[in-house]
Amino acid sequence: MAGVFSYESSEIDWCEDNYKHSEHVAEFFNTISSFFFFIISPIMLYLLHPYAKERNLAIHIVWVMMIFVGLFSAYFHMTLSFVGQMLDELSILWVLAVGYAVWFPRKFFPSFIKDRWTFARLVLVLTVITSVSSFVKPTANAYALNCFGLHLLYTLIVEMRCCTDQKALRLAKLSVALWVLAISCWISDRFGCSFWQRLNFCYLHSIWHILIVIAVAYGTTLIAYLDANYEIPYSLPGLQFWPCDKWAVGLPHIVLKDCSQ
Ligand SMILES: CCCCCCCC/C=C\CCCCCCCC(=O)N[C@@H](CO)[C@H](O)/C=C/CCCCCCCCCCCCC
Numbered sequence: 001m002a003g004v005f006s007y008e009s010s011e012i013d014w015c016e017d018n019y020k021h022s023e024h025v026a027e028f029f030n031t032i033s034s035f036f037f038f039i040i041s042p043i044m045l046y047l048l049h050p051y052a053k054e055r056n057l058a059i060h061i062v063w064v065m066m067i068f069v070g071l072f073s074a075y076f077h078m079t080l081s082f083v084g085q086m087l088d089e090l091s092i093l094w095v096l097a098v099g100y101a102v103w104f105p106r107k108f109f110p111s112f113i114k115d116r117w118t119f120a121r122l123v124l125v126l127t128v129i130t131s132v133s134s135f136v137k138p139t140a141n142a143y144a145l146n147c148f149g150l151h152l153l154y155t156l157i158v159e160m161r162c163c164t165d166q167k168a169l170r171l172a173k174l175s176v177a178l179w180v181l182a183i184s185c186w187i188s189d190r191f192g193c194s195f196w197q198r199l200n201f202c203y204l205h206s207i208w209h210i211l212i213v214i215a216v217a218y219g220t221t222l223i224a225y226l227d228a229n230y231e232i233p234y235s236l237p238g239l240q241f242w243p244c245d246k247w248a249v250g251l252p253h254i255v256l257k258d259c260s261q
């Protein structure tokens, strides 16, 4: 039993050299880059608050859980233990589940689902079953999780096909570009390690951590914006960038022009 907690008990080992910078931390840069989740999550909680207050406070669960994703990711890369791997992957699965439950567009619901509450209960049942199944072949979990990324991409493309809002279209292009860059780093670290070792540059998984958390910030704001236009159109949702709307870089957020109704 203790074996599952022990260092390197996971079958997965990322490209970064182990114990190069500390005898207690297996993958130093992969561990510290996980702390990026702690920086972005509280800012996103703050930025999404006006929208969540108007729509549903349960939306905050997504970014509260992202803090745990960062925590478990840091623990996994520090120990490369089996427990660390499962906590990292299961926390991602549950963030995705909450995201789908609160944001998945009603028009894509299966025909036998009548309302969001029933859809959320279906997501809960499927997530419990998937969580149990994830112990059957743990090495396949990360690939299964990336399939959700592909499904989100597909949903976004269908949603944006008839969108004429230039700010939303720009945000969609930025989210997809960040996700493509992030997933390229993840795949390259996984399958091209010997090449990167020859170049003495084994930090692609750390770069993935940073890019994916920004992609999720952009992607979730876009989904929340489309949701606000559909569910609370009277609040006249708009998109802005923080800290300054005129800057080329920043975090996107929703501004509600009329919260009086
Ligand atoms: C309508 C549905 C809305 C859903 C909202 C989704 C909200 C959050 C989604 C995902 C969180 C991703 C967190 C990534 C954590 C990275 C930790 C990590 O590096 N883990 C690795 C091991 O260290 C592990 O191998 C990674 C596995 C792959 C995870 C893939 C997750 C899917 C990401 C989907 C991102 C969508 C971005 C939107 C772009 C259009």
Ligand SMILES: [Ca+2]
Pocket: 013, 014, 015, 016, 017, 018, 027
């Ligand atoms: Ca390693």
Ligand SMILES: [Zn+2]
Pocket: 030, 073, 077, 205, 209
């Ligand atoms: Zn990682």
